[in-house]
Every structure is written in C-alpha cells, then in structure tokens.
Amino acid sequence: MSELDALKVALKTLQDKALDEFSNAESLQALQVLRVSYLGKKGELTSVLKGVGKLPPKERPVIGQFVNASKQTLSESLEKREACLALKEKQVRIEAERIDVTLSGRTSSKGSLHPVQQGLNEMTAIFSQLGFDIAEGPEIEDEFHNFDALNIPQEHPARAMHDTFFFHPDGDEKANLLRTHTSPVQIRTMKACVDAGGEPPLAVVATGRVYRCDYDVTHSPMFHQVEVFKVDKNISLAHLKGVLQHFLSAYFEKDVPIRLRPHYFPFTEPSAEVDIACVFCHQKGCRVCKGSGWIEVLGSGMIHPNVLKSVGIDSTVYSGFAFGLGVERLVMLKYGIPDLRLFFENDVRFLRRMGA
Numbered sequence: 001m002s003e004l005d006a007l008k009v010a011l012k013t014l015q016d017k018a019l020d021e022f023s024n025a026e027s028l029q030a031l032q033v034l035r036v037s038y039l040g041k042k043g044e045l046t047s048v049l050k051g052v053g054k055l056p057p058k059e060r061p062v063i064g065q066f067v068n069a070s071k072q073t074l075s076e077s078l079e080k081r082e083a084c085l086a087l088k089e090k091q092v093r094i095e096a097e098r099i100d101v102t103l104s105g106r107t108s109s110k111g112s113l114h115p116v117q118q119g120l121n122e123m124t125a126i127f128s129q130l131g132f133d134i135a136e137g138p139e140i141e142d143e144f145h146n147f148d149a150l151n152i153p154q155e156h157p158a159r160a161m162h163d164t165f166f167f168h169p170d171g172d173e174k175a176n177l178l179r180t181h182t183s184p185v186q187i188r189t190m191k192a193c194v195d196a197g198g199e200p201p202l203a204v205v206a207t208g209r210v211y212r213c214d215y216d217v218t219h220s221p222m223f224h225q226v227e228v229f230k231v232d233k234n235i236s237l238a239h240l241k242g243v244l245q246h247f248l249s250a251y252f253e254k255d256v257p258i259r260l261r262p263h264y265f266p267f268t269e270p271s272a273e274v275d276i277a278c279v280f281c282h283q284k285g286c287r288v289c290k291g292s293g294w295i296e297v298l299g300s301g302m303i304h305p306n307v308l309k310s311v312g313i314d315s316t317v318y319s320g321f322a323f324g325l326g327v328e329r330l331v332m333l334k335y336g337i338p339d340l341r342l343f344f345e346n347d348v349r350f351l352r353r354m355g356a
C-alpha cells in the first residue's frame with residue numbers, strides 16, 4: 001500500500017472512530033473533550049497529518065483535501081450532537097426546576113398580640129367610643145403622685161414596704177417607687193389641665209403596668225391596670241354606674257348584671273366595689289364565685305374632694321367618678337383562664353390558643 005493510501009485509511013479509520021464516539025457522547029462536557037482530542041491543535045487528526053511530510057509534493061494537496069473534508073464531516077457531526085445534547089440538558093433542567101403549583105405551601109407561623117395587650121386594646125376601644133381620651137404616665141413615680149395626692153395618708157398600709165417597691169427605702173423623703181396603681185395618671189392629667197389654665201370636663205382612660213410585692217396564683221408582682229375617670233359639673237354615682245354597666249356588657253359581649261357594694265378606698269368617697277353576675281354559673285353558684293353568684297371585678301367611687309383639692313380643682317364646683325381594674329383579672333374571667341401565671345410564662349401553646 002502506498003503512503004497515500006495508508007494515510008487515507010488511517011484518516012478514514014480515525015473519522016469513523018470519532019463519529020462513533022461523538023454519537024455516543026452523553027453530555028456537552030464529554031463532547032467538548034472529544035472535540036479537543038480530535039480537532040484540537042494537539043488532536044489526533046493533526047498528529048495523523050504529520051505523516052503528510054513523507055508524501056511526494058504532488059500528492060500532498062490530495063491528502064489536504066481529504067483532511068479538510070474529514071474536518072468538515074467531524075465538525076458537522078459535533079454540531080448536530082451538540083444541539084441534540086443541549087436540548088436534552090435543557091429538558092432535564094426544566095424538569096428539575098418544575099414547580100408543582102398544586103402542592104400546598106409551607107406556612108410560616110404568625111405572631112399575635114399577647115392576650116393582655118388584646119384585652120387592653122379591647123377595653124381602651126370601648127372607652128374611646130364613649131369619648132374618653134387616652135393618657136399615659138410614668139411607671140416610676142414619686143410619693144406625691146402615687147400616694148399623697150390620692151389622699152393616701154402616710155400611715156396607710158399600702159405605703160408599707162411589703163406592698164410597694166421603693167427605690168430609696170432608707171428614709172429618703174423624696175423616695176421614688178414603682179407605681180402601685182394607675183391612679184397617679186389621674187393626678188398628672190388633672191394637674192396638667194389646671195397648670196395649663198384649663199378646667200374640666202375631663203374624661204380619661206389610662207392603661208399601663210403597675211407593681212406590687214405580691215406573688216401567688218392570683219397575684220403577680222407586675223400586672224396591668226385600666227384607670228378611668230371623669231370630672232365635670234354635676235357628675236354623680238348614676239354616671240359611674242351607667243359607664244360601668246356599658247363597659248362591662250361591652251367587654252363581656254353580653255348583658256351582665258352588675259352591683260355596687262359599699263367599700264372603702266382613700267381616694268374616693270363614697271367608694272364601691274363592683275361585682276358582675278358570675279359568668280361561669282349564671283348565678284347558680286360555683287367554685288369561682290364561691291357559691292355567691294357574684295364576682296368582684298373592680299374598685300370605684302366618686303373622686304374624694306381632697307384629691308380634687310390636691311390638683312387645684314374646686315370640689316364645690318366639680319365632681320367626678322373614677323375606677324380602676326386589673327386587666328389580667330378581666331381577661332381571665334372572659335376566657336376562663338384559671339391561673340394568672342399563664343400570662344407571664346410565655347407557654348407558646350397558651351399564647352397560640354389565645355392568639356387573635
């Protein structure tokens with residue numbers, strides 16, 4: 001066999017082998033490797049061409065044409081296979097990225113307001129609708145606003161250490177303390193009005209945290225109060241009772257019978273504790289109401305003339321009512337929550353059940 005024929009055979013064999021391998025390539029990456037190994041500068045086709053030098057000069061163009069034709073064939077084959085593989089890989093990718101819109105989504109758990117905050121919001125909304133303004137006051141108070149101005153004399157048991165958190169218990173005359181009730185907001189609001197040259201009417205609802213040294217199933221060292229008061233000319237117990245009746249029925253979302261029982265508070269005169277008909281037994285008598293059919297819910301009364309005097313309001317012209325209630329207590333009664341501590345333990349199961 002002549003050198004030329006031998007080269008032709010070698011090229012043909014190489015071409016067949018390449019075509020075979022191209023069509024069997026399973027990925028674009030594998031195809032790229034094959035392209036380099038056959039058609040690259042150091043590829044097999046090039047190495048075969050090194051034999052061209054042994055040919056007589058006039059035969060060289062013949063083999064040149066043969067090689068070019070072979071290159072053309074291989075390139076076309078590569079391109080076809082490439083297009084085919086590219087399509088295939090695209091389909092695989094699309095399949096992998098496919099979104100099943102019928103699958104139910106992953107739900108993320110949503111937070112909700114704490115039951116105490118929900119209660120505060122509900123209660124405040126009821127008074128807002130009645131035209132009461134919302135007020136706030138500091139949690140760190142002084143003795144004047146927390147006690148003196150509220151007609152709580154120096155020797156009153158509420159001032160004793162076991163009830164009040166003092167900051168300077170060592171006889172400092174200007175001791176600060178954590179407010180034991182929201183009533184100081186009454187004093188601050190009335191005083192601010194008078195100091196600004198204003199005068200009643202004043203109708204205010206104030207909410208916030210209060211603190212007492214007390215801890216058991218029904219007492220917590222920190223709890224929340226809602227304080228409500230109204231001062232105007234000719235305010236009487238009838239106004240107090242009317243507002244209480246409206247508020248309690250609105251909050252419990254039903255007509256709840258109420259009763260006012262005479263009581264003593266230093267800052268009101270007369271004073272009354274307010275009971276509602278037991279929401280658990282409908283007055284048949286149960287464990288919660290201790291068989292009485294009534295549950296005490298808050299303290300109220302007509303603002304003591306001394307309190308009005310302490311802020312510079314003329315008690316011969318103006319009168320007012322006031323009441324304060326424990327938010328946790330009312331929420332417990334509305335939802336039948338047995339233990340005050342549930343509000344502060346942050347057990348997610350409880351919070352979820354109470355979520356709005």
Ligand SMILES: [Zn+2]
Nearest residue numbers: 278281286289
């Ligand atoms: Zn009962």
